[in-house]
Amino acid sequence: MLKDITIGQYFPGDSIIHRLDPRFKIVITLIYILMLFAGDSIICLGVGAVFTLFAIILSKIPLKMFLKSIKPLLPFLVLTAVFNLVFVKSGEVIFEWKFIEITDEAVSISIFMFVRIILLIMGSSLLTYTTSPITLTDAIERLLSPLKKLKLPVHELAMMMSIALRFIPTLIEETEKIMSAQKARGAEIDSGSFMTRARNMVAILVPLFISSFRRADELATAMECRCYRGGEGRTRLRQLRSAPRDYIALAVSLVFYGVNIAVGIIVK
Amino acid sequence: MENIIEIKNLCFSYPADEDETPVQVLNNISLEIKEGEFMAVLGHNGSGKSTLAKHINGILLPTSGTVTVDGISTADEEKIFDLRCRAGMVFQNPDNQIVSSVVEEDVAFALENLGVPYEEMRKRVDDALKDVNMYEYRNHSPAQLSGGQKQRIAIAGIIAMKPKCIILDEPTAMLDPQGRKEVMSVIKRMNREYGITIVLITHYMDEAAQCNRVVVMDKGNIILDDTPKAVFSHVEQVKAIGLDVPQATELAWELRKAGYDIPQGIITEDECAEAIKRLFERE
Amino acid sequence: MAILETQELTYIYSEGSPFQKTAVDNVNLKIDEGEMVGVMGHTGSGKSTLIQHFNGLLKPTSGRVLLDGEDIWADKKKIRDVRFKVGLVFQYPEYQIFEETVYKDIAFGPKNMGLDEAEIKRRILETAHDLGLKEELLERSPFELSGGQKRRVAIAGVMAMNPRVLILDEPTAGLDPAGRDKILGHIKKYHERTKNTILIVSHSMEDIAGFADRILVMNKSKLFCYDETEKVFARAEEISKIGLDVPQVTKVFMKLKEQGLDFGKDVYTVEYAKKLLLKKLSERGGV
Numbered sequence: 001m002l003k004d005i006t007i008g009q010y011f012p013g014d015s016i017i018h019r020l021d022p023r024f025k026i027v028i029t030l031i032y033i034l035m036l037f038a039g040d041s042i043i044c045l046g047v048g049a050v051f052t053l054f055a056i057i058l059s060k061i062p063l064k065m066f067l068k069s070i071k072p073l074l075p076f077l078v079l080t081a082v083f084n085l086v087f088v089k090s091g092e093v094i095f096e097w098k099f100i101e102i103t104d105e106a107v108s109i110s111i112f113m114f115v116r117i118i119l120l121i122m123g124s125s126l127l128t129y130t131t132s133p134i135t136l137t138d139a140i141e142r143l144l145s146p147l148k149k150l151k152l153p154v155h156e157l158a159m160m161m162s163i164a165l166r167f168i169p170t171l172i173e174e175t176e177k178i179m180s181a182q183k184a185r186g187a188e189i190d191s192g193s194f195m196t197r198a199r200n201m202v203a204i205l206v207p208l209f210i211s212s213f214r215r216a217d218e219l220a221t222a223m224e225c226r227c228y229r230g231g232e233g234r235t236r237l238r239q240l241r242s243a244p245r246d247y248i249a250l251a252v253s254l255v256f257y258g259v260n261i262a263v264g265i266i267v268k
Numbered sequence: 269m270e271n272i273i274e275i276k277n278l279c280f281s282y283p284a285d286e287d288e289t290p291v292q293v294l295n296n297i298s299l300e301i302k303e304g305e306f307m308a309v310l311g312h313n314g315s316g317k318s319t320l321a322k323h324i325n326g327i328l329l330p331t332s333g334t335v336t337v338d339g340i341s342t343a344d345e346e347k348i349f350d351l352r353c354r355a356g357m358v359f360q361n362p363d364n365q366i367v368s369s370v371v372e373e374d375v376a377f378a379l380e381n382l383g384v385p386y387e388e389m390r391k392r393v394d395d396a397l398k399d400v401n402m403y404e405y406r407n408h409s410p411a412q413l414s415g416g417q418k419q420r421i422a423i424a425g426i427i428a429m430k431p432k433c434i435i436l437d438e439p440t441a442m443l444d445p446q447g448r449k450e451v452m453s454v455i456k457r458m459n460r461e462y463g464i465t466i467v468l469i470t471h472y473m474d475e476a477a478q479c480n481r482v483v484v485m486d487k488g489n490i491i492l493d494d495t496p497k498a499v500f501s502h503v504e505q506v507k508a509i510g511l512d513v514p515q516a517t518e519l520a521w522e523l524r525k526a527g528y529d530i531p532q533g534i535i536t537e538d539e540c541a542e543a544i545k546r547l548f549e550r551e
Numbered sequence: 552m553a554i555l556e557t558q559e560l561t562y563i564y565s566e567g568s569p570f571q572k573t574a575v576d577n578v579n580l581k582i583d584e585g586e587m588v589g590v591m592g593h594t595g596s597g598k599s600t601l602i603q604h605f606n607g608l609l610k611p612t613s614g615r616v617l618l619d620g621e622d623i624w625a626d627k628k629k630i631r632d633v634r635f636k637v638g639l640v641f642q643y644p645e646y647q648i649f650e651e652t653v654y655k656d657i658a659f660g661p662k663n664m665g666l667d668e669a670e671i672k673r674r675i676l677e678t679a680h681d682l683g684l685k686e687e688l689l690e691r692s693p694f695e696l697s698g699g700q701k702r703r704v705a706i707a708g709v710m711a712m713n714p715r716v717l718i719l720d721e722p723t724a725g726l727d728p729a730g731r732d733k734i735l736g737h738i739k740k741y742h743e744r745t746k747n748t749i750l751i752v753s754h755s756m757e758d759i760a761g762f763a764d765r766i767l768v769m770n771k772s773k774l775f776c777y778d779e780t781e782k783v784f785a786r787a788e789e790i791s792k793i794g795l796d797v798p799q800v801t802k803v804f805m806k807l808k809e810q811g812l813d814f815g816k817d818v819y820t821v822e823y824a825k826k827l828l829l830k831k832l833s834e835r836g837g838v
Contacts, residue, residue: 134369166369169411174646180608181647184639185708186631186663203659206649210694215364221327222365225357226378226425227349233383237376237393312727313698360725414594441725444594444754445796471727474799510729515757515799515821522825528832537799541806544828548812548835 010132016245017059018130022139024246028253029127035257036116036123039264045112047263048119051256056122059130069125070118077114084110137161138238148231155231163219171212178207272433272465273301273324273355278333280319293319295488296333303432304463306456308476308496311485312510317469320485321437324467325355338432353382356426360438362418363410365425371413372397372406375424382429396428400454416447420454427458433465434458440472452478473500473512477535484511497533516540523547553581553620554748555605555637555716560614562600574600576772577614582716582750587742589759589780590752592769593794598752601769602718605750606637618716635664638714642721644705645698653696653704654689660712671711678710681741683733699730703737710741717741718750723758731758757798760784760819768795784819800824 012018017025036048056063070077084106091105128136141158148154179189187200278297284290293316301307311317322328323335326342335342337355344351356378359365368374375396379389397403400420410418419439426434436455440448452475458464468479476482482499484492486509492499500506500513503521507513513521520534520543530543562575575597582588592598603609604616607623607630615622623633638660641647650656654675661671679689682703688696693704702722710717722738723731739762742749750767753759759766759780766783768775770793776783783790787797787805797805797819804818814831818824 134373162369163367166367166410169409170363173411177641178647180603181639181641181644182659183608184606184634184641185647185660185712186634187659188631188663203647203649207647210649211646215361218359218361218364219367222357222359222422223367223377225325225327225352226367226429227352227381228377229349229381234380235383235385235389236380237373237386237389239386312729446593446794473728510727512728516803518821519800519803519824519828522821523828526825526829537802537806540803541810544803544807545810545812547832 011061011065011129012132013060013130015058015060015130017055017126019245020130020249021240021242021246022131022135023143023240024242024250025127025131026136026139026143028250029124031253031257032123033120035253035260036120038257039260040112041264041267042108042112043263043267044260045115045119047256047260049115051253052119052122052126055126059126061126061129065129066122066125070121073117073121077117080117081110081114084113133165134162135238137165138236139240142240155234159231167215170215171208174211175204175208178204269302269304271300272303272305272338273299273467274334274336275299275320275323276334278320278323278330278335280323280328280331293488294323294330297488297490299483299490299493301433301465301467303465304459305481306459306466306468306479307481307483308468308470308479309483309485310470310473310476310499310511312471315485315509316488317485318437321357321435321467321469324433324435325352325357327357349382353378353429354432356429356431356434358419358422358426358434358436358439360441362415362422362442365422366410366418369409369411371402371408371410371421374410374421375406375428377425378429392428392430393424396424399427399458400424414447415443416450419443419447419451423451423454423458427464431464433467435467435469437469438471439468440470440475448472448475471511473506473514477514484509496535500535501532552584554584554618555582556580556617556620557601557604558615558617560601560604560616561612562597562604562609563612564600566612573772575604578774580767580774580777582748584715584748585746586748586764587762588748588750589763589766590750590769591754591756591759591766591795592775593754596769597772598769599720602639602720602750602752605716605718606639607633608639635660635712636714637716637718638709638712640706640709640717640719640722642724643702644709644722645701648693648701648705648708651692652690653684653693656693656704657689657707657711660708664712674711674713675707678707678741681710681744682707682737699726699733702726702730702734706734706738713745714747716748716750718752720752721754722751723753723755735762754796756784756790756796756801756819760798768793780819781817785817787817787819 056066085102086100088103088106088109091103093101094104095102137158141154144154182200182203183189187203188196189200276298278294279292280294281290281292297320309317309320319328323330323342324337326348329343337351340347340351342351366374367377372393376389376393379392394403397406400423402417402420402424405413405417410421440451443451455466455468456478459466468475470476477496479496482494482496483490484499484506492502500517503513503517514535516537516539517535520530520540524530528547530547534540534543557578557580560575560578561573564572564574578601590598590602600609604611610624618633618636623630648656650659657675657678658671661674679686684703684707693701696704706722719738722734726734735758738749751759763780765778766780767777768783768790775793776786784801787801791797800821801819804814814827816827818827
């Protein structure tokens with residue numbers, strides 16, 4: 001069922017990671033990504049892996065959930081690894097079969113890339129798993145607010161995002177209803193020829209668009225009635241307050257970042 | 269009591285295409301609503317009742333005539349936000365007026381727009397949620413709520429603005445009987461406890477029967493304006509414009525038509541049962 | 552002969568997940584051909600889930616649904632035929648309209664059945680007539696019509712498939728009294744012409760009371776009762792206890808009974824109440 005899709009994959013919880021200020025979480029995630037791409041030795045990745053594992057344990061979200069987030073991307077990852085194996089030609093050849101030559105460097109590069117991307121996915125999943133989409137939107141708006149001076153519509157973009165998030169469940173429910181209604185009129189949605197199916201998609205999309213426009217129109221009026229006039233002078237119920245733990249978390253991640261760079265230099 | 273809403277000679281027609289004559293939706297309407305009144309506007313679809321409602325907080329502006337709320341004209345662009353704080357509006361479809369994915373943030377929406385400081389906002393949001401008995405749901409997503417609960421959230425969002433009057437445009441039309449009861453009881457309490465003026469647009473006669481005053485509209489005109497008892501005593505007229513009267517009223521009217529002595533103005537089942545009992549006792 | 556029958560029908564939502572919920576719990580009922588049935592129950596009582604089993608939109612978790620004595624899920628490939636035999640009109644059906652003209656929108660169902668053009672046309676004219684849609688409306692865009700007209704177009708779209716059982720989920724929701732009476736009147740007319748079985752879901756007993764032969768009440772996922780209209784209204788007190796509204800006129804007679812004035816009959820329409828009272832009053836001697 002469509003309803004089972006959870007957008008943003010948020011897992012409500014009360015761990016220290018959940019409670020971190022979302023602005024700090026975003027910044028730390030960015031630092032983490034930089035860290036993964038800065039070092040190019042296996043040891044650097046090791047430091048990254050320790051950091052990830054440490055954060056996952058603190059989040060109290062089962063490791064299984066993170067492995068699940070990798071699963072859909074696995075074919076892509078394997079393919080990249082195979083390409084690296086076959087096409088990297090530098091280093092000593094350690095395996096040869098017909099026209100395929102595999103070098104020691106190819107092996108290390110493919111493992112390296114493989115692990116790096118996995119760590120990247122796990123790290124960013126941690127952000128979305130522990131932060132509700134609406135909080136995330138809010139934090140992005142505030143982090144980007146200096147850009148308002150450059151006339152970038154930061155508030156408007158954030159408002160659009162949060163309204164979109166609000167209406168996703170409503171529209172999913174509506175789509176299901178329309179699908180059932182058309183099925184009851186004999187529309188074939190999961191079977192039949194391509195042409196009939198395409199035609200039947202029209203029977204679902206047209207009503208869905210019409211109702212979305214109607215909703216948008218009514219919502220706009222309702223917002224006007226509640227004195228909405230853009231981002232100027234708005235105050236917020238959701239207060240983002242940074243606590244000492246946020247600075248500690250930031251410091252810890254900076255230390256990891258430092259260690260990572262140091263290791264990189266020493267190894268060289 | 270002071271008049272909170274004054275409507276004078278209000279006419280309204282939607283702008284028409286070149287070759288069409290504009291349709292007059294509201295036809296020279298004058299209406300005064302006193303502070304603290306609980307008024308229903310009854311009418312069938314297309315009678316102009318929703319159009320009238322949208323004039324009260326300036327979503328629509330009169331083609332001619334004036335509408336003032338608490339002394340502010342709806343045409344005064346400078347004061348439009350003042351006006352909208354004083355006259356809040358709740359709409360029919362609960363889904364299409366909730367902005368946020370978190371209940372308490374939705375209730376806070378108007379206050380955020382008005383720039384109310386955090387401490388006060390927090391208090392007003394909590395109070396409004398308690399007023400509609402939805403405080404324990406403050407961290408829920410609206411998607412998990414029933415229609416009646418969503419509508420109560422919408423009302424809380426308006427109450428948080430501390431309005432002097434609330435206009436509700438068929439707030440129960442999409443709800444089940446349970447949801448309708450919840451919403452009606454909240455509206456009645458707001459009127460009773462805080463003296464908020466209520467303008468309830470509806471086509472349910474049982475809701476209108478709970479008000480102090482009923483205005484009946486037909487084809488852009490006000491045709492009846494009186495207490496519920498008096499309005500429903502015009503059974504034939506009300507039925508002729510496609511509205512219902514309460515079944516108790518209808519039964520009493522049928523009996524009176526047949527020549528039995530039954531008093532006018534029966535709207536509740538108690539009154540009706542009482543009158544019938546008396547009829548049998550007398551014989 | 553029963554046209555629709557359920558045997559130990561049970562449906563569980565999201566089985567195995569933390570959100571697991573039994574929406575329909577062991578329901579056994581038989582609906583006879585040609586009957587007009589009112590379906591009642593408050594939101595979450597399981598009535599919507601139940602009716603979606605009748606045309607195979609939902610598949611029972613356990614138990615069976617029989618149409619003409621045959622299990623509708625016996626051959627999965629034939630489920631589409633079941634949908635033509637059991638038509639379902641959803642709540643607010645006007646939101647499923649999508650074609651450019653009223654005619655084409657009503658034709659969607661009959662076309663999916665594979666009928667020829669002449670037959671489709673015949674059926675559209677017939678149902679348009681039943682629903683009081685004038686012929687000149689058929690070439691108009693459905694989106695220009697009034698709310699009540701749109702709803703009738705959507706209902707026509709299912710009626711034109713000429714299903715042996717027609718199920719309508721709250722066909723009067725959101726309409727004003729005049730719109731409501733109009734739609735109910737048209738459905739009644741269709742029933743008289745076709746003699747097809749009709750199920751109407753409604754929150755309002757006052758709506759159903761006037762013309763249902765039988766009433767089915769769902770409560771907390773279970774079949775609360777399924778019986779002739781009078782017999783169901785005889786249980787008005789129980790029904791109001793499970794949170795459903797009984798007609799105001801029934802309440803008047805409940806009050807009278809409490810006060811010792813028992814007419815020995817169950818009253819649920821104003822028309823009947825008037826007749827009954829006038830008869831009793833004249834028996835007691837004149838005006």
